[in-house]
Amino acid sequence: MRKRQGGLISFTVLAVLLVVLPAGGFSAWTWTEGLRWTYLFFIAMAAVFLLAPVSGWLAVRIGAIDHPDARKVHTSPVPRIGGLAVYLGFMLAMVRNQQFSKEIYGIMLGGTIIFLLGFFDDWKGLSARTRLFWQVAAALVVTFFGLYFNFPLKLPFGLVISTVLSVLWLVGIVNAFNFMDGIDGLASSMGFICALLFLGIGWNSSQYPLSFISAALAGACAGFLRMNWHPARVFLGDSGSTFIGFILGCLALYGGWATDNPAVSFSTPLLVLGIPVFDIIYTTVSRVRNGSVKSVRQWLEYTGKDHFHHRLMKLGLDVEQTVGFIVLLNICLGLGAWTIRHTASTLGTWLLLAQSVMIFLVVVVLMVLGREVTPGKKAAE
Numbered sequence: 001m002r003k004r005q006g007g008l009i010s011f012t013v014l015a016v017l018l019v020v021l022p023a024g025g026f027s028a029w030t031w032t033e034g035l036r037w038t039y040l041f042f043i044a045m046a047a048v049f050l051l052a053p054v055s056g057w058l059a060v061r062i063g064a065i066d067h068p069d070a071r072k073v074h075t076s077p078v079p080r081i082g083g084l085a086v087y088l089g090f091m092l093a094m095v096r097n098q099q100f101s102k103e104i105y106g107i108m109l110g111g112t113i114i115f116l117l118g119f120f121d122d123w124k125g126l127s128a129r130t131r132l133f134w135q136v137a138a139a140l141v142v143t144f145f146g147l148y149f150n151f152p153l154k155l156p157f158g159l160v161i162s163t164v165l166s167v168l169w170l171v172g173i174v175n176a177f178n179f180m181d182g183i184d185g186l187a188s189s190m191g192f193i194c195a196l197l198f199l200g201i202g203w204n205s206s207q208y209p210l211s212f213i214s215a216a217l218a219g220a221c222a223g224f225l226r227m228n229w230h231p232a233r234v235f236l237g238d239s240g241s242t243f244i245g246f247i248l249g250c251l252a253l254y255g256g257w258a259t260d261n262p263a264v265s266f267s268t269p270l271l272v273l274g275i276p277v278f279d280i281i282y283t284t285v286s287r288v289r290n291g292s293v294k295s296v297r298q299w300l301e302y303t304g305k306d307h308f309h310h311r312l313m314k315l316g317l318d319v320e321q322t323v324g325f326i327v328l329l330n331i332c333l334g335l336g337a338w339t340i341r342h343t344a345s346t347l348g349t350w351l352l353l354a355q356s357v358m359i360f361l362v363v364v365v366l367m368v369l370g371r372e373v374t375p376g377k378k379a380a381e
Contacts, residue, residue, distance in 0.1 A: 036208070037199060037215035040093045044216045048089035048223030055084040056227065056234040064123045066235050078232055081122050083240025086188075086220045087115040090247070093216035099209065106145025107213065107250045113138040114174065114246040118239030128300040132171070138246065139170035147253045170249040175300065176276040177245030178238055179283070183309050184230035186323050190276065191244035192221035193327055197272045197334035198251045201341065210255050217247050230319040248273060257341070263349060264340055271337035271356055275330045278360055279308045282367060308363065311370025332359060 059065060059079030066080040094108060117134045120126060140163075142148075148159075148166035181187035195218035202210035221244065227234040236244070252269030270277060283306055287293035293302055312322045333356055340352045 036097070037203060037211050040097055040212055040215040041219035041222075043096055044089040044093040044219030045223035046089075047092045048085045048220050049226060051085035051088055052082055052224055052227040052234055055079070055082050058084070059122075059234070062123060064237070066237070078235050080235040080237035081119060081239055082224060082228060082234040082236045083115060083118055083122070083238070083243055085234075086224050086236065086240045087111070087243055089220040089223060090216050090243075093219060094213070097212055097216070099212065101209065102145050103147045103254060104209065104213070106142045106147050107247065107254070109145070110138040110142040110170075110250065111243055111246055113141065115239050115243045118237060118242045122237040122239050128297040131300060132296065135171045135174055135242075136167055139167040142170065142250055142253070143167065147250060149253065166253060169253070170246060172280060173249035173252075173273065173276065174242045174245040176273075176280040177248070178241045179280055179307060180276055180309070181236055181241035182305075182307055183313070183319050183322060184232040185225060185228050185319070186309055186326065187236055187241045187244060188221045188224050188228045189323055189327050190330060191248065192218050192225070193330055193334070194248050194272055194276075195221060195251070197331075197338065198248070198255065201257075201268070201272075201338055202255060204338075205256070205341070207255060210251060213247070213254070214251060217244065217251075230323075245276070261349070263353070267340065267353060267356075268337045271333045271340075272330075274333040274356070274360070275308065275326055275363070278363060282364070283307055306371070308367060311367050314370040315366065329359060329363065 056079040059081045064079065064081045065077045067077050090111075091108065094104070113134060117126070117131060117138070121131060143163045143166050149162045149169070177187055177191070180190060195214045199211045199214035199218060202208070202214055224234075224236070224240070228236065252273065255269065257265040257268040284293070284299065286306060287299070287302060287304070292304065293299045309322050309326060312325060313319070317325065336352050336356050340349055343349050343352060
Protein backbone atom coordinates (compact mmCIF):
# COMPACT_ATOMS: atom_id res chain seq x y z
CA MET A 1 0.00 0.00 0.00
CA ARG A 2 2.85 2.33 0.92
CA LYS A 3 4.63 1.64 -2.38
CA ARG A 4 1.42 2.27 -4.32
CA GLN A 5 0.91 5.61 -2.56
CA GLY A 6 4.53 6.52 -3.22
CA GLY A 7 4.10 5.70 -6.91
CA LEU A 8 0.95 7.84 -7.11
CA ILE A 9 2.73 10.76 -5.44
CA SER A 10 5.70 10.39 -7.78
CA PHE A 11 3.42 10.32 -10.83
CA THR A 12 1.62 13.44 -9.63
CA VAL A 13 4.89 15.24 -9.00
CA LEU A 14 6.13 14.24 -12.46
CA ALA A 15 2.97 15.62 -14.05
CA VAL A 16 3.37 18.89 -12.16
CA LEU A 17 7.03 19.09 -13.15
CA LEU A 18 6.20 18.61 -16.83
CA VAL A 19 3.53 21.31 -16.64
CA VAL A 20 5.66 23.96 -14.95
CA LEU A 21 8.92 23.40 -16.83
CA PRO A 22 7.94 25.15 -20.10
CA ALA A 23 8.19 28.93 -20.19
CA GLY A 24 4.94 30.59 -19.28
CA GLY A 25 2.21 29.33 -16.96
CA PHE A 26 3.24 29.00 -13.33
CA SER A 27 6.82 30.01 -14.18
CA ALA A 28 5.76 33.29 -15.76
CA TRP A 29 3.27 34.01 -12.98
CA THR A 30 5.90 33.62 -10.24
CA TRP A 31 8.19 35.94 -12.18
CA THR A 32 5.63 38.72 -12.68
CA GLU A 33 4.37 38.41 -9.09
CA GLY A 34 7.86 38.54 -7.59
CA LEU A 35 7.67 34.96 -6.32
CA ARG A 36 10.32 33.35 -8.47
CA TRP A 37 11.75 31.52 -5.48
CA THR A 38 8.58 29.41 -5.15
CA TYR A 39 9.00 28.14 -8.71
CA LEU A 40 12.63 27.14 -8.12
CA PHE A 41 11.73 25.54 -4.80
CA PHE A 42 9.06 23.32 -6.37
CA ILE A 43 11.20 22.44 -9.38
CA ALA A 44 14.02 21.21 -7.14
CA MET A 45 11.65 19.45 -4.73
CA ALA A 46 9.74 17.67 -7.50
CA ALA A 47 12.92 16.54 -9.22
CA VAL A 48 14.37 15.10 -6.01
CA PHE A 49 11.02 13.47 -5.22
CA LEU A 50 11.42 11.49 -8.42
CA LEU A 51 15.16 10.94 -8.36
CA ALA A 52 15.60 9.84 -4.73
CA PRO A 53 14.19 6.32 -5.34
CA VAL A 54 16.35 6.09 -8.47
CA SER A 55 19.45 6.96 -6.45
CA GLY A 56 18.57 4.18 -4.01
CA TRP A 57 18.18 1.69 -6.87
CA LEU A 58 21.52 2.76 -8.36
CA ALA A 59 23.25 2.43 -4.99
CA VAL A 60 22.11 -1.18 -4.74
CA ARG A 61 23.28 -1.88 -8.29
CA ILE A 62 26.80 -0.53 -7.74
CA GLY A 63 27.17 -1.71 -4.15
CA ALA A 64 27.13 1.72 -2.46
CA ILE A 65 25.47 0.42 0.70
CA ASP A 66 25.93 1.65 4.27
CA HIS A 67 26.16 -1.42 6.50
CA PRO A 68 25.43 -1.10 10.24
CA ASP A 69 28.17 -1.45 12.83
CA ALA A 70 28.82 -0.49 16.45
CA ARG A 71 29.48 3.16 15.54
CA LYS A 72 26.21 3.69 13.65
CA VAL A 73 22.61 4.16 14.66
CA HIS A 74 20.83 2.23 11.88
CA THR A 75 20.44 -1.55 12.18
CA SER A 76 20.01 -2.64 8.55
CA PRO A 77 21.85 -1.91 5.26
CA VAL A 78 20.75 1.34 3.57
CA PRO A 79 21.69 2.75 0.11
CA ARG A 80 23.93 5.80 0.56
CA ILE A 81 24.16 7.90 -2.61
CA GLY A 82 21.00 9.94 -2.14
CA GLY A 83 23.18 12.98 -2.69
CA LEU A 84 22.88 12.24 -6.41
CA ALA A 85 19.20 13.20 -6.31
CA VAL A 86 19.85 16.34 -4.25
CA TYR A 87 22.65 17.46 -6.58
CA LEU A 88 20.64 16.89 -9.76
CA GLY A 89 17.51 18.54 -8.34
CA PHE A 90 19.47 21.59 -7.25
CA MET A 91 21.28 21.91 -10.57
CA LEU A 92 18.06 21.49 -12.55
CA ALA A 93 16.51 24.43 -10.70
CA MET A 94 19.65 26.54 -11.17
CA VAL A 95 19.84 25.83 -14.89
CA ARG A 96 16.10 26.38 -15.32
CA ASN A 97 16.39 29.78 -13.66
CA GLN A 98 18.77 30.89 -16.42
CA GLN A 99 20.37 33.58 -14.30
CA PHE A 100 24.12 33.23 -13.99
CA SER A 101 26.89 35.42 -12.72
CA LYS A 102 30.59 34.80 -12.24
CA GLU A 103 30.01 33.90 -8.59
CA ILE A 104 27.12 31.54 -9.40
CA TYR A 105 29.26 29.72 -11.96
CA GLY A 106 31.85 29.30 -9.23
CA ILE A 107 29.29 27.90 -6.79
CA MET A 108 28.00 25.41 -9.36
CA LEU A 109 31.49 24.28 -10.39
CA GLY A 110 32.76 24.01 -6.82
CA GLY A 111 29.58 22.19 -5.80
CA THR A 112 30.06 19.71 -8.65
CA ILE A 113 33.61 18.95 -7.46
CA ILE A 114 32.35 18.38 -3.91
CA PHE A 115 29.50 16.15 -5.13
CA LEU A 116 31.77 14.01 -7.32
CA LEU A 117 34.26 13.70 -4.47
CA GLY A 118 31.53 12.53 -2.11
CA PHE A 119 30.03 10.20 -4.71
CA PHE A 120 33.30 8.33 -5.26
CA ASP A 121 33.91 8.26 -1.52
CA ASP A 122 30.47 6.67 -0.99
CA TRP A 123 31.10 4.22 -3.81
CA LYS A 124 34.76 3.22 -3.58
CA GLY A 125 36.07 4.96 -0.47
CA LEU A 126 38.74 7.65 -0.54
CA SER A 127 41.57 8.52 1.82
CA ALA A 128 41.32 11.49 4.16
CA ARG A 129 44.19 13.18 2.30
CA THR A 130 42.35 12.87 -1.03
CA ARG A 131 39.13 14.22 0.43
CA LEU A 132 40.88 17.19 2.03
CA PHE A 133 42.80 18.00 -1.16
CA TRP A 134 39.67 18.18 -3.32
CA GLN A 135 37.67 20.03 -0.66
CA VAL A 136 40.35 22.73 -0.64
CA ALA A 137 40.42 22.69 -4.46
CA ALA A 138 36.65 23.22 -4.63
CA ALA A 139 36.88 26.08 -2.13
CA LEU A 140 39.70 27.70 -4.14
CA VAL A 141 37.57 27.46 -7.28
CA VAL A 142 34.87 29.48 -5.54
CA THR A 143 37.35 32.15 -4.45
CA PHE A 144 38.81 32.26 -7.98
CA PHE A 145 35.32 33.15 -9.24
CA GLY A 146 35.20 36.11 -6.85
CA LEU A 147 33.42 34.67 -3.80
CA TYR A 148 35.22 35.26 -0.52
CA PHE A 149 35.00 37.19 2.73
CA ASN A 150 34.94 40.94 2.23
CA PHE A 151 36.42 42.75 5.18
CA PRO A 152 35.35 46.35 5.90
CA LEU A 153 38.93 47.25 6.89
CA LYS A 154 41.86 47.41 4.50
CA LEU A 155 44.51 44.99 5.75
CA PRO A 156 47.99 44.17 4.45
CA PHE A 157 47.72 41.11 2.18
CA GLY A 158 43.97 41.44 2.61
CA LEU A 159 43.08 39.31 -0.43
CA VAL A 160 45.37 36.49 0.67
CA ILE A 161 43.98 36.54 4.21
CA SER A 162 40.41 36.65 2.89
CA THR A 163 41.04 33.73 0.54
CA VAL A 164 42.62 31.59 3.26
CA LEU A 165 39.78 32.30 5.69
CA SER A 166 37.19 31.60 3.00
CA VAL A 167 38.79 28.24 2.19
CA LEU A 168 38.93 27.33 5.89
CA TRP A 169 35.28 28.37 6.26
CA LEU A 170 34.08 26.27 3.32
CA VAL A 171 36.09 23.18 4.30
CA GLY A 172 34.82 23.55 7.86
CA ILE A 173 31.15 23.81 6.87
CA VAL A 174 31.49 20.90 4.42
CA ASN A 175 32.78 18.65 7.19
CA ALA A 176 30.36 20.06 9.78
CA PHE A 177 27.41 18.84 7.70
CA ASN A 178 29.16 15.57 6.96
CA PHE A 179 29.65 14.97 10.69
CA MET A 180 26.03 15.95 11.35
CA ASP A 181 24.70 13.30 8.96
CA GLY A 182 24.62 10.68 11.69
CA ILE A 183 20.91 10.01 12.13
CA ASP A 184 17.96 9.81 9.75
CA GLY A 185 16.76 13.12 8.38
CA LEU A 186 19.06 15.43 10.34
CA ALA A 187 21.40 16.77 7.64
CA SER A 188 18.61 17.14 5.07
CA SER A 189 16.33 18.84 7.63
CA MET A 190 19.09 21.22 8.68
CA GLY A 191 19.90 21.94 5.03
CA PHE A 192 16.23 22.74 4.44
CA ILE A 193 15.94 25.06 7.45
CA CYS A 194 19.26 26.87 6.93
CA ALA A 195 18.51 27.40 3.24
CA LEU A 196 15.03 28.74 4.10
CA LEU A 197 16.57 31.21 6.55
CA PHE A 198 19.03 32.43 3.92
CA LEU A 199 16.11 32.62 1.48
CA GLY A 200 14.03 34.75 3.83
CA ILE A 201 16.88 37.12 4.67
CA GLY A 202 17.88 37.38 1.02
CA TRP A 203 14.36 38.08 -0.24
CA ASN A 204 13.66 40.54 2.53
CA SER A 205 16.81 42.50 1.67
CA SER A 206 16.24 42.34 -2.13
CA GLN A 207 19.19 39.98 -2.67
CA TYR A 208 17.30 37.96 -5.25
CA PRO A 209 20.15 35.81 -6.63
CA LEU A 210 20.90 34.72 -3.05
CA SER A 211 17.26 33.80 -2.51
CA PHE A 212 17.08 31.87 -5.80
CA ILE A 213 20.06 29.66 -4.87
CA SER A 214 18.65 29.19 -1.37
CA ALA A 215 15.24 28.20 -2.75
CA ALA A 216 16.79 25.59 -5.04
CA LEU A 217 18.72 24.04 -2.13
CA ALA A 218 15.74 24.19 0.25
CA GLY A 219 13.51 22.48 -2.33
CA ALA A 220 16.09 19.76 -2.98
CA CYS A 221 16.44 19.02 0.74
CA ALA A 222 12.66 19.04 1.25
CA GLY A 223 12.16 16.61 -1.62
CA PHE A 224 14.71 14.21 -0.20
CA LEU A 225 13.12 14.05 3.25
CA ARG A 226 10.44 11.67 1.94
CA MET A 227 13.11 8.97 1.56
CA ASN A 228 15.39 10.14 4.35
CA TRP A 229 13.02 10.58 7.29
CA HIS A 230 13.21 7.91 9.97
CA PRO A 231 13.34 5.05 9.15
CA ALA A 232 15.45 6.19 6.18
CA ARG A 233 15.22 4.25 2.92
CA VAL A 234 18.11 6.17 1.35
CA PHE A 235 20.99 8.02 2.99
CA LEU A 236 22.45 11.28 1.73
CA GLY A 237 25.93 9.84 1.93
CA ASP A 238 28.99 12.06 1.75
CA SER A 239 27.88 13.12 -1.74
CA GLY A 240 24.78 14.73 -0.26
CA SER A 241 25.84 15.98 3.16
CA THR A 242 29.06 17.60 1.92
CA PHE A 243 27.27 19.12 -1.08
CA ILE A 244 24.59 20.68 1.13
CA GLY A 245 27.24 22.01 3.51
CA PHE A 246 29.28 23.44 0.63
CA ILE A 247 26.34 25.30 -0.93
CA LEU A 248 25.33 26.72 2.46
CA GLY A 249 28.90 27.82 3.09
CA CYS A 250 28.90 29.55 -0.31
CA LEU A 251 25.60 31.28 0.51
CA ALA A 252 27.19 32.68 3.67
CA LEU A 253 29.97 34.18 1.52
CA TYR A 254 27.59 35.33 -1.23
CA GLY A 255 25.17 37.31 0.92
CA GLY A 256 25.57 40.97 1.81
CA TRP A 257 24.67 40.85 5.47
CA ALA A 258 25.39 44.41 6.64
CA THR A 259 27.70 46.95 5.07
CA ASP A 260 27.72 49.38 7.99
CA ASN A 261 27.72 47.03 10.98
CA PRO A 262 30.56 44.47 11.22
CA ALA A 263 28.95 42.73 14.21
CA VAL A 264 25.76 42.04 12.25
CA SER A 265 27.67 41.12 9.09
CA PHE A 266 29.80 38.61 10.97
CA SER A 267 27.07 37.13 13.16
CA THR A 268 24.27 36.66 10.61
CA PRO A 269 25.66 33.64 8.69
CA LEU A 270 27.19 32.23 11.89
CA LEU A 271 23.79 32.23 13.61
CA VAL A 272 21.99 30.71 10.61
CA LEU A 273 24.56 27.89 10.57
CA GLY A 274 24.98 28.03 14.34
CA ILE A 275 24.34 24.43 15.35
CA PRO A 276 26.58 22.75 12.73
CA VAL A 277 29.36 25.28 13.44
CA PHE A 278 29.08 24.81 17.18
CA ASP A 279 28.97 21.02 16.91
CA ILE A 280 32.16 20.77 14.84
CA ILE A 281 34.04 23.20 17.09
CA TYR A 282 32.92 21.53 20.33
CA THR A 283 33.61 17.97 19.19
CA THR A 284 36.98 18.96 17.70
CA VAL A 285 38.14 20.58 20.94
CA SER A 286 36.78 17.61 22.92
CA ARG A 287 38.58 15.05 20.75
CA VAL A 288 41.87 16.94 20.84
CA ARG A 289 41.67 17.29 24.62
CA ASN A 290 41.00 13.61 25.28
CA GLY A 291 43.58 12.45 22.72
CA SER A 292 41.15 10.87 20.26
CA VAL A 293 42.35 13.12 17.43
CA LYS A 294 45.98 14.09 16.88
CA SER A 295 46.08 15.04 13.19
CA VAL A 296 43.89 16.41 10.40
CA ARG A 297 43.64 12.91 8.92
CA GLN A 298 42.36 11.49 12.20
CA TRP A 299 39.95 14.42 12.50
CA LEU A 300 38.45 13.61 9.10
CA GLU A 301 38.25 9.88 9.76
CA TYR A 302 37.05 9.86 13.37
CA THR A 303 33.47 8.57 13.68
CA GLY A 304 32.71 8.55 17.40
CA LYS A 305 29.27 9.01 18.90
CA ASP A 306 30.05 12.33 20.56
CA HIS A 307 28.14 14.76 18.35
CA PHE A 308 25.20 16.82 19.60
CA HIS A 309 22.61 14.46 18.12
CA HIS A 310 24.27 11.42 19.71
CA ARG A 311 24.29 13.08 23.12
CA LEU A 312 20.63 14.07 22.88
CA MET A 313 19.78 10.44 22.10
CA LYS A 314 21.84 9.35 25.11
CA LEU A 315 19.62 11.65 27.19
CA GLY A 316 16.60 9.63 26.04
CA LEU A 317 15.31 11.36 22.90
CA ASP A 318 14.47 9.18 19.90
CA VAL A 319 15.55 9.98 16.34
CA GLU A 320 12.54 12.14 15.40
CA GLN A 321 12.65 14.04 18.70
CA THR A 322 16.38 14.67 18.32
CA VAL A 323 15.99 16.02 14.79
CA GLY A 324 13.04 18.17 15.84
CA PHE A 325 14.86 19.62 18.86
CA ILE A 326 18.01 20.49 16.89
CA VAL A 327 15.97 22.06 14.10
CA LEU A 328 14.01 24.10 16.66
CA LEU A 329 17.21 25.41 18.21
CA ASN A 330 18.58 26.39 14.82
CA ILE A 331 15.33 28.17 13.93
CA CYS A 332 15.65 30.20 17.14
CA LEU A 333 19.19 31.20 16.20
CA GLY A 334 18.17 31.92 12.61
CA LEU A 335 15.27 34.14 13.67
CA GLY A 336 17.72 36.00 15.87
CA ALA A 337 19.92 36.53 12.81
CA TRP A 338 16.91 37.79 10.86
CA THR A 339 15.84 40.16 13.67
CA ILE A 340 19.31 41.53 14.33
CA ARG A 341 19.39 43.02 10.82
CA HIS A 342 16.38 45.19 11.64
CA THR A 343 17.53 46.34 15.07
CA ALA A 344 18.31 50.04 14.95
CA SER A 345 20.06 50.37 18.30
CA THR A 346 23.50 49.05 19.17
CA LEU A 347 22.15 47.88 22.53
CA GLY A 348 19.46 45.82 20.82
CA THR A 349 22.05 44.17 18.60
CA TRP A 350 24.21 43.14 21.53
CA LEU A 351 21.19 41.92 23.51
CA LEU A 352 20.22 39.65 20.62
CA LEU A 353 23.78 38.37 20.41
CA ALA A 354 23.73 37.73 24.16
CA GLN A 355 20.51 35.76 23.72
CA SER A 356 22.22 33.63 21.06
CA VAL A 357 25.16 33.00 23.41
CA MET A 358 22.71 31.79 26.06
CA ILE A 359 21.23 29.32 23.56
CA PHE A 360 24.73 27.98 22.91
CA LEU A 361 25.27 27.68 26.66
CA VAL A 362 22.13 25.52 26.85
CA VAL A 363 23.63 23.35 24.10
CA VAL A 364 26.88 23.06 26.08
CA VAL A 365 24.95 21.91 29.15
CA LEU A 366 23.14 19.28 27.07
CA MET A 367 26.43 18.15 25.52
CA VAL A 368 27.98 17.68 28.95
CA LEU A 369 24.93 15.88 30.34
CA GLY A 370 24.81 13.56 27.35
CA ARG A 371 28.53 12.86 27.15
CA GLU A 372 29.53 9.31 26.44
CA VAL A 373 31.80 7.65 29.00
CA THR A 374 33.66 4.57 27.81
CA PRO A 375 35.47 2.16 30.18
CA GLY A 376 39.14 2.97 30.62
CA LYS A 377 38.90 6.31 28.81
CA LYS A 378 38.34 9.85 29.92
CA ALA A 379 34.88 11.24 29.24
CA ALA A 380 34.61 13.23 26.03
CA GLU A 381 33.90 16.65 27.45
